[in-house]
Amino acid sequence: MSSMDITSAPPEIARERKVSTRIWQQAFASVEFRIGLIVLTLLIAAALLYPQLSGIDPTKMNIKAKLTPPVFMGEGWTWAHPLGTDQLGRDMLVRALVGLRYSLLIGVSTTVLMLLVGALIGLFAGYFGGRIDTVLMRLTDAQLSIPMIILAITILGVSRPTIPSIILVLGLAGWPVYARVMRSTVMAERKKEYVRGAMVLGATDWRIMFTLLLPLVLPPMAFVAVLDIARMMIFESVLGFLGLGVQPPTPTFGNIISDGRKYLMNAWWIATMPGVFLVLVLTSINLMGASLERARNAIYGGA
Amino acid sequence: MFILRFLARRLFQGAIIVFLVSALIFTLLRVVPGDPVRLMAGGMAPEALIEQIATDMGLRDPIWQQFGRYMGGVMQGDLGQSFVRPANGAAVGGASFDDTTRSERAEVLTLIAETAPMTLQLALLAMVFALIIAVPIGVWGGLRPGGWPDRMALYLSSLFVSLPNFWLGIVLALILSVKLQLMPAIGYQGFAYTILPALVLAIEIAPFVIRTLTVSVAGVMRQNFIDIAGVRGLTRNQIVFRHALKNSSVPLLNLLGVQFSMLLGGVLVIEFIFDYPGLGLLTINAVMQRDFPLIQGIAIVTAAAFVLINIAVDLIATAIDPRLEY
Numbered sequence: 001m002s003s004m005d006i007t008s009a010p011p012e013i014a015r016e017r018k019v020s021t022r023i024w025q026q027a028f029a030s031v032e033f034r035i036g037l038i039v040l041t042l043l044i045a046a047a048l049l050y051p052q053l054s055g056i057d058p059t060k061m062n063i064k065a066k067l068t069p070p071v072f073m074g075e076g077w078t079w080a081h082p083l084g085t086d087q088l089g090r091d092m093l094v095r096a097l098v099g100l101r102y103s104l105l106i107g108v109s110t111t112v113l114m115l116l117v118g119a120l121i122g123l124f125a126g127y128f129g130g131r132i133d134t135v136l137m138r139l140t141d142a143q144l145s146i147p148m149i150i151l152a153i154t155i156l157g158v159s160r161p162t163i164p165s166i167i168l169v170l171g172l173a174g175w176p177v178y179a180r181v182m183r184s185t186v187m188a189e190r191k192k193e194y195v196r197g198a199m200v201l202g203a204t205d206w207r208i209m210f211t212l213l214l215p216l217v218l219p220p221m222a223f224v225a226v227l228d229i230a231r232m233m234i235f236e237s238v239l240g241f242l243g244l245g246v247q248p249p250t251p252t253f254g255n256i257i258s259d260g261r262k263y264l265m266n267a268w269w270i271a272t273m274p275g276v277f278l279v280l281v282l283t284s285i286n287l288m289g290a291s292l293e294r295a296r297n298a299i300y301g302g303a
Numbered sequence: 304m305f306i307l308r309f310l311a312r313r314l315f316q317g318a319i320i321v322f323l324v325s326a327l328i329f330t331l332l333r334v335v336p337g338d339p340v341r342l343m344a345g346g347m348a349p350e351a352l353i354e355q356i357a358t359d360m361g362l363r364d365p366i367w368q369q370f371g372r373y374m375g376g377v378m379q380g381d382l383g384q385s386f387v388r389p390a391n392g393a394a395v396g397g398a399s400f401d402d403t404t405r406s407e408r409a410e411v412l413t414l415i416a417e418t419a420p421m422t423l424q425l426a427l428l429a430m431v432f433a434l435i436i437a438v439p440i441g442v443w444g445g446l447r448p449g450g451w452p453d454r455m456a457l458y459l460s461s462l463f464v465s466l467p468n469f470w471l472g473i474v475l476a477l478i479l480s481v482k483l484q485l486m487p488a489i490g491y492q493g494f495a496y497t498i499l500p501a502l503v504l505a506i507e508i509a510p511f512v513i514r515t516l517t518v519s520v521a522g523v524m525r526q527n528f529i530d531i532a533g534v535r536g537l538t539r540n541q542i543v544f545r546h547a548l549k550n551s552s553v554p555l556l557n558l559l560g561v562q563f564s565m566l567l568g569g570v571l572v573i574e575f576i577f578d579y580p581g582l583g584l585l586t587i588n589a590v591m592q593r594d595f596p597l598i599q600g601i602a603i604v605t606a607a608a609f610v611l612i613n614i615a616v617d618l619i620a621t622a623i624d625p626r627l628e629y
Binding site for chain 2: 032138139141142143144145146147148149150151153154155157158159230231234237238241242253254257261264265268271272275278279282283285286287290294
């Protein structure tokens with residue numbers, strides 16, 4: 001069967017697999033990638049284990065212990081609450097770590113969603129060209145010209161925010177960039193020999209798009225998407241801060257900080273401490289993402 | 304004429320984009336749940352009255368009819384009236400349903416025109432701060448690719464993008480205005496109130512500037528004419544400032560065009576934390592109050608600004624580097 005030949009034919013795919021491995025290896029060799037990986041692993045482990053192991057309920061109030069400062073940070077601190085407590089006596093460390101779980105969950109799923117949507121739209125636009133391309137790209141331009149956050153708060157502000165709706169809204173707001181990159185890569189690839197060869201051999205458009213082009217073009221885009229996980233986590237926290245994220249009593253970075261802002265004068269730690277966690281996580285993801293991106297650019301030679 | 308053809312083409316494309324944005328926001332606002340009339344008339348208003356107001360305002364017509372009417376107005380420069388804001392000033396929110404002043408609601412265009420200069424002031428100051436922070440870091444990093452200034456640029460920009468603007472705003476307000484009392488933070492009573500919000504916005508923009516500069520300066524320094532400039536007897540500083548920076552200005556300009564919407568997103572949150580009376584705060588309040596005409600107006604105006612800025616960026620880039628063609 002001719003279709004069997006097509007899948008084994010292009011040498012590009014074999015080379016591409018190796019490129020992905022080389023990118024990982026080169027990134028892993030850099031100091032910043034390792035530091036990021038270690039810090040991130042520790043924080044994720046803490047977020048998964050500590051709330052269970054300590055047995056502290058992040059929503060349990062304890063008015064007697066309210067507004068306890070973090071350790072070494074003022075009158076009446078205790079090791080029972082290393083990061084102190086909030087205005088209702090809830091443990092800040094557990095709240096921050098549970099917030100981190102939601103932040104990561106939403107950040108990762110949103111990025112995957114927008115990568116897939118963007119890749120599919122870009123694939124169709126780049127492969128078919130012509131009118132489909134024009135329509136899809138105008139749509140992309142239009143969406144790029146509305147600040148994503150206006151779009152997100154408009155939708156979430158008038159409907160009720162839930163975890164799936166937040167993921168959906170952020171994911172749908174973020175795809176245009178991926179669509180553009182995918183489109184231009186696919187346009188360049190489809191002119192190449194192996195794609196034409198597959199066409200001549202009678203492979204369907206569907207087959208060329210999903211078995212030849214997508215596996216080839218998606219991995220390099222996925223490396224860049226690591227940076228977007230951090231961006232989406234920031235967006236999630238901004239939404240929470242504006243009251244449009246996951247709703248209380250579920251703790252998220254955004255709603256903890258928004259609550260804490262009211263007590264800034266007598267309990268500064270409520271608004272600031274969870275943010276330190278968020279910054280640590282984001283910095284490690286960004287360091288890893290940046291070194292992956294550098295490795296990718298070094299191997300692909302710029303662009 | 305080349306330039307006229309360019310302008311005509313880009314303005315036409317821009318008009319299509321603005322039209323699509325309007326259609327997108329308009330439809331979105333009408334398909335999501337939440338009745339603005341209920342908010343306008345207040346919770347106590349009888350159901351029949353709400354239906355009557357909604358019908359009078361044309362809110363029960365089919366979406367495409369409403370959209371046609373709205374776009375007709377937009378063509379004539381009429382963005383409609385706010386649902387909730389009175390023309391005479393500050394009072395907002397659900398007025399009582401028998402309020403006689405409801406007829407005098409604020410023009411959307413006026414509301415935007417009043418707040419836009421404040422946001423422009425904030426954005427411009429932020430850009431100045433961002434350049435002050437980013438140019439030394441970025442240029443130095445670009446001059447020593449692979450060396451420690453380059454690493455420093457990478458670490459600093461990774462740190463800066465990891466600082467959520469609302470958190471940074473709170474922390475800086477706590478340190479700079481509560482503890483050290485260096486500058487005011489909340490509200491607006493004079494230019495000094497712009498400094499802190501602009502600083503926060505600048506730190507949000509800086510990593511993008513650093514990255515662009517590192518890459519483009521490193522690229523320029525590899526070129527032949529840089530070596531030749533050395534032979535011509537130009538000092539190192541002259542080479543860096545005349546050649547390297549000038550050639551980096553085009554990518555920097557492009558960055559402004561691409562990141563414009565990110566800039567606006569930052570403005571939104573930062574104005575909200577600092578209670579800074581600009582377009583961003585207006586947007587947030589409009590969303591919270593389901594003020595449809597105001598949200599639509601803001602979306603259209605920002606989309607138009609996006610289009611115009613990108614055209615201007617391309618024109619200026621061609622003026623700086625005549626080799627570019629669009």
